[in-house]
Amino acid sequence: MTLSEIILITFVFNIVCGLFRVRQTKLKWKLLYIHLPIPLIACLRISSGISWKYIPLLVIVAVLGQMAGGKANKVMFPGTMPAIKPELEEEE
Template sequence: MSIIGLMLAVFLINLPFGYWRHRAIRFSRQWMMAVHIPVPFVFLLRILSGFGWKVVPLLMFSFAAGQFAGGKLGEQMLGKV
């Protein structure tokens, strides 16, 4: 898997969790779960793809971008443009 493919996978994993996070009350249990549940999946993807620690900043960016895009998708679907 290439670094771009890994970043895309992390982004796509976080889209539904960003949507969920957007609908939850900030810092509630649901909000915390929406932020933290995808972390083990991203960790496993990084380990299984064979990349070291040097890609972590890129994956953090993809993680945050997926959460943000999922939240914006939630706004669009709920009509709060």
């Protein structure tokens, strides 16, 4: 697998994770979707024999994919945002 293919896979997978990330309200799920692609990217890079010198490039591509996924969510689902917990009403 070439570096270009790994970059493309990294970007697309992070777009999907970014779509799911912005819809979450709990921090633990947001962190999961941010860190979920890391093992995949690492396995692809190592199995392809690509040098560790390209890790910063892959991190930048992953961040751009997450951002693109967040923007795509706004385009695909305009006017909808993740559910916000309603404030507890005070009892009288």
